[in-house]
Every structure is written in structure tokens, then in C-alpha cells.
Amino acid sequence: xxxxxxxxxxxxxxxxxxxxxxxxxxxxxxxxxxxxxxxxxxxxxxxxxxxxxxxxxxxxxxxxxxxxxxxxxxxxxxxxxxxxxxxxxxxxxxxxxxxxxxxxxxxxxxxxxxxxxxxxxxxxxxxxxxxxxxxxxxxxxxxxxxxxxxxxxxxxxxxxxxxxxxxxxxxxxxxxxxxxxxxxxxxxxxxxxxxxxxxxxxxxxxxxxxxxxxxxxxxxxxxxxxxxxxxxxxxxxxxxxxxxxxxxxxxxxxxxxxxxxxxxxxxxxxxxxxxxxxxxxxxxxxxxxxxxxxxxxxxxxxxxxxxxxxxxxxxxxxxxxxxxxxxxxxxxxxxxxxxxxxxxxxxxxxxxxxxxxxxxxxxxxxxxxxxxxxxxxxxxxxxxxxxxxxxxxxxxxxxxxxxxxxxxxxxxxxxxxxxxxxxxxxxxxxxxxxxxxxxxxxxxxxxxxxxxxxxxxxxxxxxxxxxxxxxxxxxxxxxxxxxxxxxxxxxxxxxxxxxxxxxxxxxxxxxxxxxxxxxxxxxxxxxxxxxxxxxxxxxxxxxxxxxxxxxxxxxxxxxxxxxxxxxxxxxxxxxxxxxxxxxxxxxxxxxxxxxxxxxxxxxxxxxxxxxxxxxxxxxxxxxxxxxxxxxxxxxxxxxxxxxxxxxxxxxxxxxxxxxxxxxxxxxxxxxxxxxxxxxxx
Numbered sequence: 001x002x003x004x005x006x007x008x009x010x011x012x013x014x015x016x017x018x019x020x021x022x023x024x025x026x027x028x029x030x031x032x033x034x035x036x037x038x039x040x041x042x043x044x045x046x047x048x049x050x051x052x053x054x055x056x057x058x059x060x061x062x063x064x065x066x067x068x069x070x071x072x073x074x075x076x077x078x079x080x081x082x083x084x085x086x087x088x089x090x091x092x093x094x095x096x097x098x099x100x101x102x103x104x105x106x107x108x109x110x111x112x113x114x115x116x117x118x119x120x121x122x123x124x125x126x127x128x129x130x131x132x133x134x135x136x137x138x139x140x141x142x143x144x145x146x147x148x149x150x151x152x153x154x155x156x157x158x159x160x161x162x163x164x165x166x167x168x169x170x171x172x173x174x175x176x177x178x179x180x181x182x183x184x185x186x187x188x189x190x191x192x193x194x195x196x197x198x199x200x201x202x203x204x205x206x207x208x209x210x211x212x213x214x215x216x217x218x219x220x221x222x223x224x225x226x227x228x229x230x231x232x233x234x235x236x237x238x239x240x241x242x243x244x245x246x247x248x249x250x251x252x253x254x255x256x257x258x259x260x261x262x263x264x265x266x267x268x269x270x271x272x273x274x275x276x277x278x279x280x281x282x283x284x285x286x287x288x289x290x291x292x293x294x295x296x297x298x299x300x301x302x303x304x305x306x307x308x309x310x311x312x313x314x315x316x317x318x319x320x321x322x323x324x325x326x327x328x329x330x331x332x333x334x335x336x337x338x339x340x341x342x343x344x345x346x347x348x349x350x351x352x353x354x355x356x357x358x359x360x361x362x363x364x365x366x367x368x369x370x371x372x373x374x375x376x377x378x379x380x381x382x383x384x385x386x387x388x389x390x391x392x393x394x395x396x397x398x399x400x401x402x403x404x405x406x407x408x409x410x411x412x413x414x415x416x417x418x419x420x421x422x423x424x425x426x427x428x429x430x431x432x433x434x435x436x437x438x439x440x441x442x443x444x445x446x447x448x449x450x451x452x453x454x455x456x457x458x459x460x461x462x463x464x465x466x467x468x469x470x471x472x473x474x475x476x477x478x479x480x481x482x483x484x485x486x487x488x489x490x491x492x493x494x495x496x497x498x499x500x501x502x503x504x505x506x507x508x509x510x511x512x513x514x515x516x517x518x519x520x521x522x523x524x525x526x527x528x529x530x531x532x533x534x535x536x537x538x539x540x541x542x543x544x545x546x547x548x549x550x551x552x553x554x555x556x557x558x559x560x561x562x563x564x565x566x567x568x569x570x571x572x573x574x575x576x577x578x579x580x581x582x583x584x585x586x587x588x589x590x591x592x593x594x595x596x597x598x599x600x601x602x603x604x605x606x607x608x609x610x611x612x613x614x615x616x617x618x619x620x621x622x623x624x625x626x627x628x629x630x631x632x633x634x635x636x637x638x639x640x641x642x643x644x645x646x647x648x649x650x651x652x653x654x655x656x657x658x659x660x661x662x663x664x665x666x667x668x669x670x671x672x673x674x675x676x677x678x679x680x681x
Contacts (some may be wrong), residue, residue, distance in 0.1 A: 003013065003551055013643045038123045044135055047116065051142055052207070054109040056102065056149040058598035059312045060321035067102060084347045084595050103665050106150055107160065113143045114163045116569065120454065130200060137198030141214045144191030148221040151188055152602060153662045155181035155246035159677070177241045177674035178664075182248055182256065185225040189263060192218040201276075212271050213310045219268035219530040226260030226537060227606035229253045234657060238676025246661050249252040254541070261537045262546045268531035269547060271309070276463055277524040279565055280307040286509055291350035296390035301517060310522040314515070322512040324502055329393060329404045330490050333510060339482065341491040341596065343392045343429035345627040346615060350592050352569045353383040364642045370418025371641035377407070377631055380642055387566035391499040391595060393491075395479075395631045400503055406491045407479035408630035408643070409439060410467045413455030415637040421455065422643050424449060424630070428674060431645045433625055438485045438648060461487040470635055483630065493628035493647050499596045524615055525562065526599065529590050532558040536583050552577055559589055561659075566593070611657050616646050623654035625638050 037043040062068050116139040124132050143161075150157040166174060179187070192214050197343065199211040228248070235247025248256055270315040271277065278307045280299035285291040299305055314320050325333065328342040348354070355363040355372070366372050371642045374380055377396035381389070395401055395406040411419065425436050427449040436442050439636035443449030444456035459478035466474050482490020502517050532555040538544075539551035564573060576585060580651075587607065591600050604610045611621045618624035628647040633640055661678050668676045 007110055009403070028385050029208065034119055035123075038119050039446070040124050041127070041131065044120075046121050047112075048135075048138060048208070051109060051112050051116070051138075054105070054112070055142060055145065056106065056109075057312060057521055058325050059521065060314070060515070062598065064598075064601055065250060068105065072413075083210055084344065084591065084600050101665055102149070102153060102662075106146060106642055107158075110143065110146055110160055111163060113139055113146065114161065117143070117164055134200045134204065136199075137195045137211075138209060140191045140198065141195035141209050141217075144188050144195060144214075144221075145217060145482060147188035148186060148190065148217070148224070151181065151184045152224055152606070153398055154664060155661050155678070156184045156243065159184065159187050160188075161193075169394060175672060175674045178238060178243060178676055182244070182246045185221075185228075188221055189218060189225070189260075192221065193482045201274075209310065212274055213278055213522065215267045215271045216527050217308050219264045219271070219527055219534070220522075222260045222264035222267060223530050224533055224602070224606045226257045226264060226534070227256035227608075229260060230537070233604070233608070236661065236679025238679065240674055240676050243676070245677060257545050258538065258541050260532045261541070263544070265534040265538065266546050268527045268534065268662075270353075271527050272531065277309055277527075277648060278306040279524055279528070279561060280305050281565060284565060286564075289567055290324045292565075293386035293389045293514055296566065297503075298389055299500070300520065301502070301580055303518065305523075306525045308520055309527070310461055310520075312519045312521055314518060316514055316654040320513045321515045323500055323503055323517070324510050325512055326511055327497055327501055329399060329406075329481040329496055331405055332400055332402065332507065339496045341497040342491060343495040343497060343595075344493055344647070345495075345629045347513055347591070347595060348388065348392060348394075348495060348629065351388040352385045353388075353401070354381060362644055364629075364641075365421070366418070368418060370420060370511070371643070373415075373634070373637055373639040373641050375639055376642045377633075379640075385568045385591065387568065389513055391497070393496045393498045395502075397496060399498065399501070400507075402502070404481050404491075405479035406481050406483070406496075406631060408483050408494070409456055409458035409632050410475070410477050411444070411456055411632050411641075412467070412636065413444065413451065413632045417635055419634065420450075423645055433618070433646050437646075437650055439630075440485055454514040454585075458484045458485055467635075479631075483628070485648065488649055492649055493626075494630050495628075497596055520597070525593055526556045527561060527595075528588070529593060531555075533583075533590070536577065536586055540580070540583065551580075555582065555586065559586060562589055567575070591656075605660055608657075608660065610660075611655060620653055620655045621657065623652045625650050625652055 017605070028078075037047045056068055095103065100328045117136065120132070120135060120139070127135070147157070147159070156178045156244050159179045160176050164174050164176075174558040195209075195214040196211055197216065199209060199214055201211050203210040206664050230253065234246055235244060235250070237243060238245045244669050280302070281295060282302065283291050283295040283298060299307060322434055326337050328338050330338040332338075341390075349356065349362045350359065357363045364372055378394070381394045384394075388394070388478065389397065393404050393406075398404070411422075421431070422439060422444055423429060423431050423435050424443050425441060427443065430436070439445055439456060439458045442456065443451050445454060445458065457465050457477035459476055461477050461484050462478075462482070465477040468474050478484050481496070483492050483494060484490050492620070500519075501516060502515065505515070535551045535555040535558075537544070538546075539555070543551075545551050545554070552574050556571070556577045560571055563569075576582065587603070590603055594600055604613070612619055615624045615626055625646045627645060630643045630645075630648075631640055632643060658678070658681055662673060663681060665675050
């Protein structure tokens with residue numbers, strides 16, 4: 001949007017003052033009238049700018065724990081939680097529920113949207129048919145997206161489709177009860193369909209929606225609805241209205257799920273077949289893995305990317321964010337913030353090209369139970385798929401011309417018979433959550449058990465605990481970017497996020513509210529993955545393809561393209577997609593490809609796997625901790641080794657099944673005769 005122009009118009013419309021002392025019955029001219037806004041394209045740009053600014057788009061100014069920060073200048077980070085990445089503050093200990101009230105803000109913007117849909121028809125003669133249709137389409141898309149945002153949080157909500165006027169309307173007319181969850185999803189998709197029918201194929205200007213934006217988000221919303229209809233097991237009726245406000249009717253949920261999956265399939269396929277978008281491959285090479293990595297880095301910064309469908313732009317000083325200052329490795333900023341989002345070991349081990357045990361866990365011990373040793377700290381991940389290196393800063397990888405020094409400590413003990421597991425206390429090896437929380441508790445650090453003296457050195461914070469190396473030089477025990485034992489402003493899991501970090505940003509500008517990179521709200525990569533998942537769900541349900549194509553073939557080809565672009569290992573063929581394992585493969589590709597884009601936390605919520613996935617022997621129903629990978633340097637061997645295990649700061653993630661649905665604000669329930677709280681809560 002042209003924010004400076006819009007701000008200028010807002011000043012003209014909102015704050016100009018002309019005396020009305022002789023004509024008190026004339027509306028005061030310092031108040032914006034409908035004709036000022038709805039009678040011209042310029043006025044509508046002002047009105048739409050307000051709507052856009054309040055839409056619940058999950059971008060750089062949103063976090064699952066904090067909600068939407070439309071007026072904030074800083075950025076809490078793009079945090080996914082649940083085995084993908086964790087934040088340094090522990091704000092995700094109640095993942096997804098949030099400590100904020102979306103309900104009130106959502107209904108406020110809904111009023112603005114309904115006002116557009118009700119008022120603009122009176123000024124239809126001022127526009128061409130195409131202009132008018134597009135503006136009405138904007139309204140329908142905004143309302144459909146808003147109902148989608150409501151549905152995935154609350155289930156059924158009041159389906160307010162007109163402006164409620166107070167005090168003109170009688171009190172009963174102002175009380176709108178919650179609709180059923182199914183009705184809410186249906187309304188969201190119906191509004192998106194209305195938008196698709198009216199919107200132009202191309203956006204009037206960058207940052208505004210078009211027909212294919214609406215189709216892409218419809219594919220996402222319908223996929224979500226289908227997953228809830230199929231996988232959700234919690235359903236219940238409101239006490240006041242006896243409406244099924246959460247969940248679907250068990251007698252019809254299978255048919256409803258298949259209907260939604262078919263809608264997701266058709267919407268995604270229409271976007272793909274339009275030919276307007278393509279997977280980003282500007283620097284991609286089939287034979288050059290470095291080019292594949294750089295291609296996937298650049299795709300988040302290239303304003304002309306053919307993959308981008310809907311983008312939120314930022315520009316200093318009017319609208320900026322702070323993603324870089326919050327997420328840059330510690331050694332590049334010196335202190336304060338940094339490393340706000342740390343990918344977990346569970347996420348990293350999803351990728352190909354990493355040594356793994358038969359159970360899929362990372363392989364760091366040899367057949368004798370001793371650490372595998374590496375000449376260079378980067379060697380463990382040297383064959384990892386390029387997509388991982390584009391999304392995550394791994395130990396020793398280069399960023400802004402520096403090798404990022406992620407090292408947990410230094411080991412000075414003997415290596416003749418190999419190095420035994422470090423997580424040993426009183427001679428007992430324990431890698432469970434009951435084992436040592438910090439390396440300062442281990443035998444190697446305390447000089448106990450099999451050790452007659454201290455042989456392990458770690459730093460509690462940046463720069464402390466200095467170790468003298470065999471050549472006489474001195475070095476801090478832990479790396480300049482961590483991880484440390486007592487300071488969480490570091491690579492606390494042994495990794496830090498790279499996706500969206502601006503490598504070309506001048507170091508003196510790495511400050512709060514100075515970052516300008518755009519946030520990609522929707523890209524073809526997601527639409528392709530939506531298509532694959534919808535096709536697979538339909539195939540598993542024994543459904544016919546909506547367009548007559550082979551569902552397995554569609555799912556396979558879309559996943560093959562995503563994996564090829566990523567530099568992952570080639571698939572053997574369509575057989576890889578068959579059966580329930582095929583669905584898991586598709587879900588895994590989503591988690592790898594879309595991480596740190598505010599997509600995955602919602603995926604695992606709609607799959608209803610956030611409470612069932614078992615990590616370190618626990619699920620989130622009981623509370624669980626995620627894992628890290630900690631590099632150490634052996635002074636005697638002059639080599640590196642890696643220790644996996646529960647993450648050092650041990651922040652416990654916990655969510656119960658009822659929390660898949662957010663609570664309705666208590667004041668809304670207590671004061672209304674028709675608004676129901678979530679059943680049983």
C-alpha cells in the first residue's frame with residue numbers, strides 16, 4: 001500500500017475543521033462522511049487501508065503467545081513451537097492459546113468490513129463494473145478470512161453479516177449467538193467463493209488481494225476445515241443455545257471432511273493451473289547444492305519472486321519490524337537480544353543427508369557407544385539437504401561473512417578409547433528428562449565418577465570460563481553465539497533460525513523497528529503442499545478426484561517438485577506416497593518447507609497431533625521438553641563431537657486437548673444471554 005499517500009488522505013478526511021456555527025443541522029465537516037470514502041477510488045483506498053491494517057494476518061508482528069501487535073514497532077519473532085522451534089523467553093509454554101484477546105479486535109474489524117459491503121452499493125454508479133466488483137470482492141475476502149481466523153481459534157462464532165447499529169437496533173437484535181462450528185466454516189468458505197467470483201485476476205496495486213489470493217487462502221481454510229471434521233474428537237453444545245459450537249456431527253463428519261478436502265483440492269489446482277505463479281528457481285541448479293541453498297535463501301527477499309502470491313511489505317520509518325535484531329546470532333550483535341527463535345533437534349533431524357539411527361534420531365555415537373569425531377564442526381551436516389542450511393544456521397556455518405561460533409564447551413580429557421557420553425552423573429548415563437539438566441552437573445565437569453579431575457568446561461554466559469589450549473592460546477569455553485548454561489540469549493538448542501534473516505542488512509541498522517524485509521503470507525509452495533495433502537486425504541477416503549486426475553499421481557508430483565527444489569533425496573516413485581505413510585511424508589514436507597512462516601503450529605493443531613506427538617518420552621498433554629544438539633571441541637583429539645539430548649533450559653511445553661479451542665472471553669459470556677463458553681470449560 002502507498003502508506004504515505006494514505007496517511008495524507010486520512011489527515012484530510014479525519015482532521016480538517018471548518019466552522020459550522022450558522023448551520024448546526026449540517027453534519028460537521030471535521031467528521032468523515034460516507035461520501036468522502038465510498039464515492040471514489042481514493043477514498044476507498046483510505047477505507048481499505050484501515051481494514052488491511054487490522055486484519056489478522058500472521059506476519060512479523062504476530063506471535064502465538066502474544067497475538068497481533070498492529071501498533072508495535074518491535075517483533076517478537078516467527079515462532080512455531082511444538083518441536084519446530086522455541087523462543088528464549090518461554091512465552092510458548094501455553095502454545096497457541098495466547099495471552100491476548102482476538103475476539104474483541106476481530107469483531108471490530110468485522111464491523112468495518114460489513115459497513116463496506118452494505119454502504120458501497122449506494123455509490124456503485126461512481127465506478128466501472130470491474131472496479132465495483134473488485135471492491136466488493138475485497139470485502140467478501142476480508143470477511144471470509146476473518147471468519148476463518150475465528151473458526152480455527154474458537155470453532156463456532158456469531159456470524160454477524162450486517163452492521164449492528166446501537167441504539168437504533170433493539171437489544172434482542174444486538175445479541176447474536178454463536179453459530180455451529182460447521183456453519184462458521186461454511187460461511188468463511190462461502191465468503192471466499194463470493195470474493196473469487198468478483199475479484200480481478202490481478203491486484204490493483206501491490207499488497208492488495210486478487211482472485212488467486214482468495215483461491216490460495218480458500219485452499220488453506222478448506223484444508224483446515226476438512227482436518228477438523230476428520231481428526232477432531234472433541235464436540236459439545238452451548239449451555240445457553242444448545243448449538244454444537246465446537247466439533248462436527250459424528251454422523252456426518254466423514255462426508256463433510258471429504259467435501260472440504262475436495263474444495264481445498266479444487267482451489268489449489270485452480271491457482272496452479274492459472275500459470276500466474278511458479279516455484280522459485282532463479283538460482284537453482286540440479287547439480288550445485290550451494291546454488292540450491294542460495295536459491296532458497298533468496299526466495300524470501302526477492303520482491304519479483306514468481307512464487308509470491310500475497311505479501312505484506314514493510315518500510316522504515318512508517319512501517320518496520322525488528323526480526324533481525326531479535327534473531328541474529330549473538331556474536332553479530334554483542335548482547336541484549338539475538339537468537340530469539342531456536343530450531344529444535346526434532347526439526348533438524350527431519351531433513352535428509354544427516355547421519356541417523358534406525359529410529360530416525362541423529363547418529364552421534366559409534367557402535368561402541370562413544371562419540372563420533374569430526375575434523376570440522378561443519379562436517380556432521382556437510383551432506384544435509386540445502387533447504388535445511390537455508391532455513392537454519394547450523395554450528396560453524398557462515399553468516400554475514402563470519403563462521404557462527406555455536407559450541408557448548410571444551411573437553412580436555414583423554415580420547416584413546418573414545419569419549420564416553422557426557423550426560424553421566426555418578427557413573428550413570430542418563431539422557432532422559434531425569435538426567436542432568438546442565439553440563440555443570442556431570443561427572444566430566446565436576447571431576448567425579450570415572451574422572452579424577454575436571455575435563456569439561458562450559459560458559460555460564462558469553463566470554464566466561466577461559467580455557468588454555470595445547471598451543472597456549474586462550475578461548476572461552478563456549479562459542480561466541482552460545483549455547484551457555486545460564487544465559488538464554490543465545491543458540492540455546494545449538495541452532496538458530498536463518499529463514500528471513502537479512503544477511504545484507506548493515507550491522508549498524510540491526511535495531512528494533514529497522515528491518516524492512518517483506519513477509520510472505522501466501523506462496524505457491526504452500527498451495528502445492530495444500531494440493532498434495534488434499535489429494536492424499538481424498539485418496540485415503542476412497543473418493544474420486546474432483547478433476548478426474550489420479551490422486552496418488554497428483555500428490556506424488558507436487559511433493560516431488562518441492563523436494564527436488566529443496567535438494568532432498570530423490571523419491572523412488574508414486575509408491576512412496578501410498579498408504580498412511582504417504583500422508584505422513586506429505587505432513588513432514590510441510591513441516592520442513594513452511595517452518596517459521598506461522599503455518600506449522602496451525603497444521604499440528606488441525607491434525608490434532610500437538611497433544612499426541614511423543615518427544616523425550618512425553619506428550620504435550622502431560623508436558624514435554626524438546627531437544628538440542630550441543631557441539632564440543634576435544635583439545636586432545638583436535639576434533640569436534642556432538643551431544644544430543646533434552647534442551648538445556650528445560651522449558652516445559654504443555655497443552656491439553658480442550659485447548660485446541662480458545663476460551664471465549666469471560667466478560668462476553670457473562671454479560672450475554674446467548675454467547676456460550678466452550679463446553680466443559
